[in-house]
Amino acid sequence: MASWLQIPKNSPFSLANIPFGIISAQSASRSHLGVFSQPTLNAFAALGRPVHRQVREYLQNILKADTSYPQVLKENASLQKSVLLPLSQVTNHVPMQIGDYTDFYAGLNHAYNVGVLFRGPENALQPNYKHLPVAYHGRASSVVPSGTGLHRPNGQILTNPTANPKVPAFSPCKKLDIELELAAFISTPNDLGTPVPIDEAEDHIFGLVLMNDWSARDIQAWEYVPLGPFNAKNFGTTITPWVVLIDALEPFRTEGLEPGNRESLLPYLREKRAANAYEIPLDVEITNQGGKPTQISRSNARNLLYSFSQMVAHHTITGCNLNTGDLLGSGTISGTEPHTEGSLLEQTNGKNPLKLADGSERLFLEDGDTVVLRGMAGTEGNYVGFGDCVGTILPAHPLP
Amino acid sequence: MASWLQIPKNSPFSLANIPFGIISAQSASRSHLGVFSQPTLNAFAALGRPVHRQVREYLQNILKADTSYPQVLKENASLQKSVLLPLSQVTNHVPMQIGDYTDFYAGLNHAYNVGVLFRGPENALQPNYKHLPVAYHGRASSVVPSGTGLHRPNGQILTNPTANPKVPAFSPCKKLDIELELAAFISTPNDLGTPVPIDEAEDHIFGLVLMNDWSARDIQAWEYVPLGPFNAKNFGTTITPWVVLIDALEPFRTEGLEPGNRESLLPYLREKRAANAYEIPLDVEITNQGGKPTQISRSNARNLLYSFSQMVAHHTITGCNLNTGDLLGSGTISGTEPHTEGSLLEQTNGKNPLKLADGSERLFLEDGDTVVLRGMAGTEGNYVGFGDCVGTILPAHPLP
Numbered sequence: 001m002a003s004w005l006q007i008p009k010n011s012p013f014s015l016a017n018i019p020f021g022i023i024s025a026q027s028a029s030r031s032h033l034g035v036f037s038q039p040t041l042n043a044f045a046a047l048g049r050p051v052h053r054q055v056r057e058y059l060q061n062i063l064k065a066d067t068s069y070p071q072v073l074k075e076n077a078s079l080q081k082s083v084l085l086p087l088s089q090v091t092n093h094v095p096m097q098i099g100d101y102t103d104f105y106a107g108l109n110h111a112y113n114v115g116v117l118f119r120g121p122e123n124a125l126q127p128n129y130k131h132l133p134v135a136y137h138g139r140a141s142s143v144v145p146s147g148t149g150l151h152r153p154n155g156q157i158l159t160n161p162t163a164n165p166k167v168p169a170f171s172p173c174k175k176l177d178i179e180l181e182l183a184a185f186i187s188t189p190n191d192l193g194t195p196v197p198i199d200e201a202e203d204h205i206f207g208l209v210l211m212n213d214w215s216a217r218d219i220q221a222w223e224y225v226p227l228g229p230f231n232a233k234n235f236g237t238t239i240t241p242w243v244v245l246i247d248a249l250e251p252f253r254t255e256g257l258e259p260g261n262r263e264s265l266l267p268y269l270r271e272k273r274a275a276n277a278y279e280i281p282l283d284v285e286i287t288n289q290g291g292k293p294t295q296i297s298r299s300n301a302r303n304l305l306y307s308f309s310q311m312v313a314h315h316t317i318t319g320c321n322l323n324t325g326d327l328l329g330s331g332t333i334s335g336t337e338p339h340t341e342g343s344l345l346e347q348t349n350g351k352n353p354l355k356l357a358d359g360s361e362r363l364f365l366e367d368g369d370t371v372v373l374r375g376m377a378g379t380e381g382n383y384v385g386f387g388d389c390v391g392t393i394l395p396a397h398p399l400p
Numbered sequence: 401m402a403s404w405l406q407i408p409k410n411s412p413f414s415l416a417n418i419p420f421g422i423i424s425a426q427s428a429s430r431s432h433l434g435v436f437s438q439p440t441l442n443a444f445a446a447l448g449r450p451v452h453r454q455v456r457e458y459l460q461n462i463l464k465a466d467t468s469y470p471q472v473l474k475e476n477a478s479l480q481k482s483v484l485l486p487l488s489q490v491t492n493h494v495p496m497q498i499g500d501y502t503d504f505y506a507g508l509n510h511a512y513n514v515g516v517l518f519r520g521p522e523n524a525l526q527p528n529y530k531h532l533p534v535a536y537h538g539r540a541s542s543v544v545p546s547g548t549g550l551h552r553p554n555g556q557i558l559t560n561p562t563a564n565p566k567v568p569a570f571s572p573c574k575k576l577d578i579e580l581e582l583a584a585f586i587s588t589p590n591d592l593g594t595p596v597p598i599d600e601a602e603d604h605i606f607g608l609v610l611m612n613d614w615s616a617r618d619i620q621a622w623e624y625v626p627l628g629p630f631n632a633k634n635f636g637t638t639i640t641p642w643v644v645l646i647d648a649l650e651p652f653r654t655e656g657l658e659p660g661n662r663e664s665l666l667p668y669l670r671e672k673r674a675a676n677a678y679e680i681p682l683d684v685e686i687t688n689q690g691g692k693p694t695q696i697s698r699s700n701a702r703n704l705l706y707s708f709s710q711m712v713a714h715h716t717i718t719g720c721n722l723n724t725g726d727l728l729g730s731g732t733i734s735g736t737e738p739h740t741e742g743s744l745l746e747q748t749n750g751k752n753p754l755k756l757a758d759g760s761e762r763l764f765l766e767d768g769d770t771v772v773l774r775g776m777a778g779t780e781g782n783y784v785g786f787g788d789c790v791g792t793i794l795p796a797h798p799l800p
Contacts, residue, residue: 137537153718228628235718318553318635
């Protein structure tokens with residue numbers, strides 16, 4: 001779909017995409033449509049999927065070369081001047097007011113890889129793993145937009161894990177890691193006490209973003225029994241600021257991992273559609289301070305055992321209510337081959353360093369490292385992507 | 401402190417208290433003070449502790465028998481008519497817009513009792529327990545005010561836990577339990593990346609409520625590895641709708657459990673004040689459908705190893721930001737003697753039924769059971785309490 005606008009051919013935001021986000025600018029024009037003049041996209045999202053679809057199709061139409069409505073924007077220079085803002089003049093924000101953020105663990109290969117490290121290949125996956133999408137509640141307040149710097153967290157770590165009794169030290173995290181994830185924003189809510197049926201679940205999803213679920217592995221190892229990760233994850237989670245509508249991703253549907261596993265699921269998780277994953281290549285790049293970017297991983301959104309629809313159905317089967325703006329993370333998306341892992345823990349096991357372009361080595365992240373996640377589906381000129389999910393590690397605060 | 405108002409002597413809401421809440425009523429008067437004419441208390445809470453204190457003292461003054469300002473309300477019949485609403489005409493609401501809800505595990509005796517059930521007395525407490533306040537992120541959307549009925553959740557449970565391989569069944573929860581907790585609402589926020597020092601932490605706490613953290617033990621047992629409880633807790637959490645200001649509880653300060661443990665804590669958790677717990681008797685009562693109330697437990701808020709200040713300091717030590725309206729649960733508050741436990745799991749171990757007043761027995765909750773938590777400190781006429789935290793179990797939805 002060609003546009004009369006100058007959209008670079010490798011842009012993730014082609015007409016095939018039309019993502020939505022929240023920006024501010026010194027001279028931003030004010031829309032008279034209520035839902036688009038608010039500090040979040042919640043009101044727009046709550047209008048539901050048919051409206052999102054209609055708005056996206058309308059925007060595609062007025063932007064395409066052979067637009068049916070040239071007078072609206074293509075041939076309206078004064079309106080172009082006020083509504084087409086140079087990216088250099090705008091600031092992106094977290095696009096939704098997030099009520100609750102839930103992080104799933106649907107990346108089968110990641111769960112397996114981490115399980116092997118902790119329990120060996122025989123017992124890598126817990127007995128529940130292939131029966132339900134494992135999840136935990138995450139921290140919503142510290143979800144930040146791409147580009148936000150995050151301080152290395154301080155916390156309790158075991159410097160001598162074999163000591164008896166175990167005595168923690170207070171320290172900056174020494175095993176700071178990334179997690180490559182996709183995440184879904186909820187559009188229309190469900191009432192408390194009313195589960196969402198699996199085949200209606202997708203209509204509750206507004207769209208997807210890329211997410212880096214930063215993780216402090218040493219803090220996590222000490223704190224996580226018996227209730228799961230807490231401080232190891234609550235210092236920051238970075239997302240791309242443009243919500244890619246679920247309809248924009250429809251052409252990239254494909255079968256997820258182990259489609260045969262669906263047959264053994266309980267009925268509330270059994271999705272009619274077999275193609276419940278997405279074919280979206282995903283990259284991870286690290287740039288050290290003053291260095292050049294090094295691509296350290298290339299994975300694909302296919303690498304999930306459960307779909308976002310299954311996550312919604314499972315989350316609500318107890319009657320739990322999802323609200324507009326709630327965020328559901330997929331879990332870390334890793335492949336099965338070397339350099340397809342979605343975390344450093346899996347790539348290095350804290351022992352086998354990876355090499356950056358300038359020859360320096362990494363087991364985990366160092367201060368000044370910038371991590372970029374990217375994901376883009378489709379073909380040149382019609383890419384549907386998320387843009388860059390960027391975060392830089394700032395030094396820890398001085399110890400108190 | 402005597403009032404010219406007719407306040408019953410056993411009321412938890414004496415002049416010594418002055419709690420704050422959100423109500424609606426058909427003919428409620430409109431305040432001209434912006435923060436009091438909003439659907440939540442967030443704006444008032446964000447004004448900070450000195451303002452909360454001033455407002456509480458002013459309300460105590462105009463309500464007390466020897467008020468310095470009789471003309472304001474005591475002798476102003478028309479204003480009384482519009483601002484003193486009969487409870488029968490008002491509906492209570494969740495008093496704050498909750499951003500994130502975090503549930504701690506600071507009830508030492510509960511953690512020990514549950515640990516004994518799962519791992520025996522030798523290893524009852526995990527090695528981290530006496531070094532940090534263990535916590536997990538909870539579900540904010542399903543926090544409901546006292547009086548809200550909750551459907552028994554459906555979910556995956558293991559009906560035959562010794563089978564190999566383990567295969568879950570879809571079923572209404574058969575081990576539905578309560579957890580007796582206190583919870584703190586956050587008043588003033590901290591910025592992302594800026595920890596709250598332990599001795600400033602209390603000034604970030606607006607006040608406390610009673611909380612019932614309903615728990616589906618059988619769903620929890622199957623789902624909780626490796627990331628902690630999720631669906632077992634997300635179907636509902638009941639709180640009292642009146643926020644008791646942290647200043648109202650000041651007279652009831654006392655030493656918590658094992659004050660000597662403080663010396664071995666890392667400095668960021670070492671509170672100057674030794675009396676960092678509260679002496680507040682807490683009750684649990686069950687009424688079966690058509691039956692009479694049975695008090696099944698009597699505990700005390702003293703039974704915590706960590707204070708809310710320590711929870712705030714630990715939560716933010718990574719740089720995690722707390723927002724106005726965030727809710728921090730204490731964890732289940734159990735004593736050490738029989739019938740002081742804060743959960744049914746501890747009282748019955750799923751094996752030894754407790755008897756209700758009409759002779760019927762309970763291992764866990766049945767449909768139609770109403771649970772009431774109560775907590776009240778002080779002496780007759782000057783009680784500072786929370787009111788009733790009430791929830792009734794409604795039947796599960798039919799299985800899909």
